Amino acid sequence: EPEVTQTPSHQVTQMGQEVILRCVPISNHLYFYWYRQILGQKVEFLVSFYNNEISEKSEIFDDQFSVERPDGSNFTLKIRSTKLEDSAMYFCASSEAPGVGSGSYNEQFFGPGTRLTVL
Amino acid sequence: EDQVTQSPEALRLQEGESSSLNCSYTVSGLRGLFWYRQDPGKGPEFLFTLYSAGEEKEKERLKATLTKKESFLHITAPKPEDSATYLCAGVIDTGRRALTFGSGTRLQVQP
Numbered sequence: 001e002p003e004v005t006q007t008p009s010h011q012v013t014q015m016g017q018e019v020i021l022r023c024v025p026i027s028n029h030l031y032f033y034w035y036r037q038i039l040g041q042k043v044e045f046l047v048s049f050y051n052n053e054i055s056e057k058s059e060i061f062d063d064q065f066s067v068e069r070p071d072g073s074n075f076t077l078k079i080r081s082t083k084l085e086d087s088a089m090y091f092c093a094s095s096e097a098p099g100v101g102s103g104s105y106n107e108q109f110f111g112p113g114t115r116l117t118v119l
Numbered sequence: 120e121d122q123v124t125q126s127p128e129a130l131r132l133q134e135g136e137s138s139s140l141n142c143s144y145t146v147s148g149l150r151g152l153f154w155y156r157q158d159p160g161k162g163p164e165f166l167f168t169l170y171s172a173g174e175e176k177e178k179e180r181l182k183a184t185l186t187k188k189e190s191f192l193h194i195t196a197p198k199p200e201d202s203a204t205y206l207c208a209g210v211i212d213t214g215r216r217a218l219t220f221g222s223g224t225r226l227q228v229q230p
Contacts, residue, residue: 004162031216043163043206045217056217091162095216107153108218110162 002026004111006092012117013082021077021114023092032075033093033108034067036060043091049075082118089113122146123209125221132228135196140224142207143189150210152190153218154183157204166192166205197228 005024013019025032034046047057049067066078075094079086093108126141142152151170155163167176169185176183180201182193192205204225208218 033216035218042222043208043218043220045219048216056215058217089160093162107165107168108216109165110155112162113160115160 002028004092004094004109006090006111006114008114009112010115010117012119015084015118016081019079019082019116021079021090021092021116023075023077023111024073025075025092025094026109027073028096029094029109030097031055031095031106031108032067032069033095034077035091035093035110036088037091037113038088046077079116082116084118087116087118089115122211123207123219123221125205125207125224127224128222129225130227132194132197132226134198134228134230137193137195137197139194140192140205140226141189142192142221144209144211146209146211148211150212152185153208153210154181154190154192155206155208157206157223159204163206194226197226199228199230202226202228 007022011019032049035043036046037043045058047061047067048055064080068076091113092111095106095108122145124143132138151168153168154166156166157163167183169183172185172187174185180195184191204223206220206223208220211219
């Protein structure tokens with residue numbers, strides 16, 4: 001069964017360093033997402049990406065963050081200068097193109113996550 | 120104000136003891152309601168999508184239902200392997216795809 005994969009599973013970095021989290025979405029999916037979950041808190045939306053551009057972003061997704069689809073399979077999240085409060089699980093998700101007709105929101109399938117620890 | 124609220128926060132059941140988890144939402148224009156299962160240290164695993172009031176979906180011991188104000192995840196005769204956190208999430212805004220998650224219900228099923 002196709003699945004979303006993420007690397008690395010755990011990343012430890014020093015405050016102020018740049019990190020890149022990598023994801024390989026399901027191959028026929030066209031929408032890609034990043035979410036994060038701080039320990040003990042809700043899963044929060046960061047950004048969605050479609051047709052090689054950002055389609056939505058949350059207030060959390062400020063200038064420190066960027067996303068890229070560098071090739072036909074990878075989708076990356078870059079954090080330019082990490083802060084202590086960026087420590088969280090980061091989940092990548094993907095979904096198919098929308099179905100025909102209104103009200104069709106295809107399921108988002110999540111990867112296993114990258115645990116980011118900022119020291 | 121929370122737009123997706125789940126209750127209870129935690130639930131402990133004996134094996135075979137059926138129960139229901141609640142997910143309520145406060146926006147009038149919900150575009151889709153999703154249920155996920157999350158095991159510790161893992162990503163959310165998709166279970167169900169519901170779009171309109173009255174809709175029901177089933178998978179093994181789980182059944183999800185939707186009304187105009189809330190959704191229920193019914194667990195019938197649960198087994199210890201059903202222990203997990205169950206998350207509901209809504210697509211709140213027209214034209215958007217971002218999921219707004221609730222805080223989850225931590226379910227523990229004891230043998």
